[in-house]
Amino acid sequence: MDDLSGASLGQFSLTLIDGxxxxxxxxxxxxxxxxxxxxxxxxxxxxTRAGALLLDLSNVYVLDPRDFESIRKIMRMTGLMGARSILVGLRPGVAASLAELNADLTGVTAMGSVEQALQAIRGR
Amino acid sequence: MLRTTPARDQSHVHRIKSELDLSVALAQLRKWSMVNGFDAPGATRLVTAASEIGRNILKYAGKGELRYRPVAEGRKTGVEVAAVDQGPGIADIELAMQDRSSSSGTLGLGLPGVKRLVDRFDINSSPESGTHVTFRLWKR
Amino acid sequence: MTNESQGEFLGSVEEHLLIHGIKPDDLENVRKFGAAIGDRMPEYIRHFYAWLETRPDYREYFHDGDLLGRVQSSQIDHWQSFFDARVDEAYLATRVQLGEAHARIGLPLPSYFAGVSQSFVIFTEKLYEGGLSPEEHAASMISIVKLLNLDTTIVVDTFSKLVAEQFAEQSMALAEMSTPVTAIWDDILMLPIVGIIDSNRAQDVMAAVLAKIMETRAKVFIMDISGVAVVDTAVANHLIKITKATKLMGCECMISGLSPAIAQTIVDLGIETGDVRTTTTLRDALEVGFATIGVSVSRA
Structure with missing residues (x-):
């Protein structure tokens, strides 16, 4: 495991796990x-020539539609770079409110935890 | 002398003030439709359409009535269902009847859909007299 | 429903007459009084509604002209049959019907009783202008009260029975609202939904399912709707939202139990189901679910 920083800002951290x-x-x-x-x-x-991006949102308790749109943009950009992206660990409250607001989920992949996502990627 | 036997008025009237009222009315409508010769798909169609127009009462007027009665026309027999409220009325009926196929999954009043489900559809609305939505469905 | 309820508790014509001590003479007295009123019968409506308009609950129950017209004509029929005083099964049936109608619109019993006693006043004081001897008049008063008692007994009996039935139905609907989300296999959750889906219940289901996904990290959620009473636009939207939320938590939601009739109504209503996976039977959904989590099922 390898800390790739950005963490100094306290707002996000990037780690490389299994590529x-x-x-x-x-x-x-x-x-x-x-x-x-x-x-x-x-x-x-x-x-890192990583094959996938896992966006871990398990510490996010509030996500408005604009934030979600931003996340979708990152996912699209990642896709353009040839890597897949997976949302990970959304909290029930966040999932429920996005669903209530009828967020567009076309092409979005989500997984329960980082472990599950890594497993799914390895399985391919 | 007075000879008339009272004609049995066969309309059923349910007052709708809550989602629970609507559910009870729909459950009774389903029972009624099965007893009165609708097949299962017909009953589903009927109850679904009634649910759409009944829900509009709650959404736009808060309270009103759901009524149903047996009707016949030539050889066809079936049911007439009416949703009646004293609400603000629908400002633009034509607009309300347009199919707004929205990706958000909300379909406005859902009336164009109801119209497709039933055999005859009628709507009257004004700020003075509220909204009357009526449809007929024939037995197959 | 009407036929059932009559059979269950409505006794024979003779029993009813006996309970209220109504003899052939009484019926004859009622008829005589009716004949004395004669052509003035339709005036009843005018008097009755003049009184009704003074009542605060008037608008609540008689707000539109179409309904009012039908109510008035059946009221005339009702009183004509009363003064015809031919108490047979058809007569009893119309009283049952009146009780049912009142129960369905939720007319309070005090309002009904007030209406009955006002009607008595209208017939005996406003419409009666003489024609019977004092003895005949006195006797007919007693007979009318007896027959009125028979009428109100049936109406109230029916009314309370139907209200109790509606209450039972409501409690049942509410009892069905529990949401037992169960892990039926590693990584597979299931919830059979029975009864009605309103906005409150949809929220309960959503909360229960998401909490369970959080807890079990399940990958598949099967929601069986074969027991759902009605799938209209609102219900479908609730279901679609639930599938979206579970998807965001990494759990694929499948909806099983779609009958052909429901499939048809969904399309006719113009509901966009997007990429929600649906199956006719729970079994099909389970097969897909097993495939998703990589379990192969074979017969031993």
């Missing part, structure tokens, strides 16, 4: 954080 970039988000993704976050993530994917 996957695991991005753990610690707080709200308002515009400025989001830009830095996406730049960091995409750079790590390029550096």
């Amino acid at each position: 996957c970039v695991v991005a753990t988000i610690q707080s709200d993704l308002h515009d400025e954080v989001f830009r830095r976050f996406s730049e960091n993530v995409l750079a790590k994917i390029e550096q």
Whole structure:
């Protein structure tokens, strides 16, 4: 396991596990954080030639539709770089509110935990 | 002298003030439709359409009535269902009857869908007299 | 429903007459009084509604003209049959029906009783203008009260029976609302939904399922709706939202138990189900579920 920093900001951390970039988000993704976050993530994917990005949201308790749109953008960018992306560990409250707001989930893959996601990727 | 035997008025009237009222009315409508010769798919169609228009009462007027009665037309026999409320009425019926196939999954009043489910569909609405939605469904 | 309820508790015509001490003479007295009112019968409606308009609950129950017209004509029929005083099964049946109608619109019993006693006043004081001897008049008053008692007994009896039935139905609907999400296999959750889905219940289901997914990290959730009473647009939207939420938690939701009739109504209603996986039977859903978690099932 290899800390890839960004963690100094306390808002997100990036870790490489089994050839996957695991991005753990610690707080709200308002515009400025989001830009830095996406730049960091995409750079790590390029550096490590990771095949997948796991977006770990298990510490996120509130996610509004705009935040979700931002996350979907990162997922699309990751896709353009040839890596797959998986949402991981969404909390029940967050999942319920996104569903209530009828968030568009086309093409979104989600998994319960980082372990499950890694297992699924290995299984391929 | 007075000779008339009272004609049995066969309409059923349910007051709808809550989702639970609507559920009870629909359960009784389903029973009624089975007893009165609707097949299972017909009953589903009937109860679903009644549910749509009954729900609009709750959504837009808060309370009202769901009524049903047996009807016949030539050889066809079936049921007439009406949702009647004293609510604000529908401002633009034409707009309400347009099929808004939205990706969000919300279908406005759901009335175009009801129209497709039933054999005859009628709507009257004004701010003074509220909204009357009526449909007929024939037995197959 | 009407036929059932009559058979269950409605005694014979003779029994009813006996209970209220109604003899052939009484019926004859009622008829005589009816004949004395004669053509003035339809005026009853005018008097009755003049009184009704003074009542606070009037608008609540008689707000539209169409219904009012039907109610009025059946009221005239009702009183005509009363003064015809031919108490037979058809007569009893119309009283049962009146009780049912009142129960369905939720007319309070005090309002009904007030209406009955007001009707008595209208017939005996407003519409009666003489024609009977004092003895005949006195006797007919007693007979009318007896027959009125017979009527109200049946109406109230039916009314309370139906209200009790509706209450039972409501309690049943509420009892069915528990949401036992069960892990039927490693990684597979199931919930059979029976009865009605309203917005409260949909929220309960959503909360229960998501909590269970969080707890078990299940990958498949099967929601069987074969016992759901109605799938209209609102219900379908609730179901779709549940599938979205479970998907976000990494759990694929399948909906089983879609009958052909429901499949048809969903499409006719124009409901977009998106990529929600649906099956006709629970068995099919289970097979898909096993395939998803990589378990192969074979017969021994």
